[in-house]
Amino acid sequence: MSFVKDSVNKQPIVDNVFTIVSKAKQAIAEYGNDAVVNATIGSLYGEDGKLVALDTVYDSLKNLDNRSMAAYAASFTGNPDFKEQVYDWVLNGNSHLNHEVIATPGGTGAVDMTVSYCLDPGQTLVLPSLAWGSYNLMAQMNNLKTVKYDLFEEDHFNLDSFKKACLSAMEVQDRLVVIINDPCHNPSGYSLSKEEWNEVIAFLNECSKTHSVVLLNDIAYIDFSYQQEKAKEYMNCFDSISDNVVVVIAFSLSKSMTSYGLRCGAAIILAQKEQAVQEVKIVFEKNARATWSNINNGAMNMFVDVMKNHKEEYNEERNQYVSLLKERSDIFVQEAKEVGLKHYPYKEGFFVTLSMDNETRDKYHQALMDQHIYTVKVNNGIRVAVCSLSVDKVKGLAKRMKDIYDQVQ
Numbered sequence: 001m002s003f004v005k006d007s008v009n010k011q012p013i014v015d016n017v018f019t020i021v022s023k024a025k026q027a028i029a030e031y032g033n034d035a036v037v038n039a040t041i042g043s044l045y046g047e048d049g050k051l052v053a054l055d056t057v058y059d060s061l062k063n064l065d066n067r068s069m070a071a072y073a074a075s076f077t078g079n080p081d082f083k084e085q086v087y088d089w090v091l092n093g094n095s096h097l098n099h100e101v102i103a104t105p106g107g108t109g110a111v112d113m114t115v116s117y118c119l120d121p122g123q124t125l126v127l128p129s130l131a132w133g134s135y136n137l138m139a140q141m142n143n144l145k146t147v148k149y150d151l152f153e154e155d156h157f158n159l160d161s162f163k164k165a166c167l168s169a170m171e172v173q174d175r176l177v178v179i180i181n182d183p184c185h186n187p188s189g190y191s192l193s194k195e196e197w198n199e200v201i202a203f204l205n206e207c208s209k210t211h212s213v214v215l216l217n218d219i220a221y222i223d224f225s226y227q228q229e230k231a232k233e234y235m236n237c238f239d240s241i242s243d244n245v246v247v248v249i250a251f252s253l254s255k256s257m258t259s260y261g262l263r264c265g266a267a268i269i270l271a272q273k274e275q276a277v278q279e280v281k282i283v284f285e286k287n288a289r290a291t292w293s294n295i296n297n298g299a300m301n302m303f304v305d306v307m308k309n310h311k312e313e314y315n316e317e318r319n320q321y322v323s324l325l326k327e328r329s330d331i332f333v334q335e336a337k338e339v340g341l342k343h344y345p346y347k348e349g350f351f352v353t354l355s356m357d358n359e360t361r362d363k364y365h366q367a368l369m370d371q372h373i374y375t376v377k378v379n380n381g382i383r384v385a386v387c388s389l390s391v392d393k394v395k396g397l398a399k400r401m402k403d404i405y406d407q408v409q
């Protein structure tokens, strides 16, 4: 007998990140901040060791009328001005497809809604093998199977593996749902080139001759791309999708606005045909109504205010942190190269991930903690969150990590 439905997996959640974060905090309390490297935190931290909360964002939020924060949103799909601003900000003129925007609780809401409603229980979701852990949990909660593609072949996107994973899902079902977390992939920091994106779209168009295709593009970290506006140009390749492909872009204010706790994001649905957009929108709207009802009105209004009235200051302020992130990652990657510390191809973003098999990873992760270096285990790797380490902490870190690595070999 059970109090929860029989079909749900009842194993407790294993949260790799929060457990290690608390160990790191304990170590700081015991040995002092200088003695500890806490490379676990996936949020942007300043050089002062504190969470970054952009002034332009929080000045705007605090200037809102109390009632603007107190009120329900204008609709289950989000406020019309929010949806318009999100579309313009994310696509930046690079897309000319039919579209709808649904406000969601963070990028998580957008990703989960797509995973939940584009596949039936028992069907297969296509994921990268190195990925944000929540994708697997979402698949599990929806009783989905997964098939994984290897992200890399040497230092570039592994198109062959991607194709194989898609084809194997297509053998057993009439729909293909694939997740591509790009740009600034979590946890590798890889971003596909425009050519790679074009190849992905050409292949998905082929698949769409026999199967409906949903491409879920998770862009959670896009606004911290080192390419900035140029990072959005790849989205013009979506204009060449066939009629039988729908793209859902999962956008998040969490990183873009440094507003992780405000829980605001959006799913942007793109398709050639209005009918395809509407089919997805109708279901997403009902899901919104049935689960979160509506989204944080203050967060949506803050986004609109920043976009309409403070965009320049916001870009300037954010770009200072983009440069800081680049400085940190440049140091780590350069030093890693010098000492021969192997990592997955990194281009930009919050994390660099060292590559190794899972057996070595487990020993190494513990050995690092013994030396007060706290990191996060991922599939075949160790994630180093350069986003939350000061420049001083990054300097020399690769060498220390390489020395410890050599000891566990």
Ligand code: PLP
Residues within 6 Å of the ligand: 042, 105, 106, 107, 108, 109, 111, 132, 181, 186, 218, 220, 251, 252, 253, 254, 255, 260, 264, 265
């Ligand atoms: N996608 C990826 C790859 C992430 O790493 C995260 C957060 O860590 C998210 C989406 C969603 O974040 P949020 O729900 O806070 O927007």
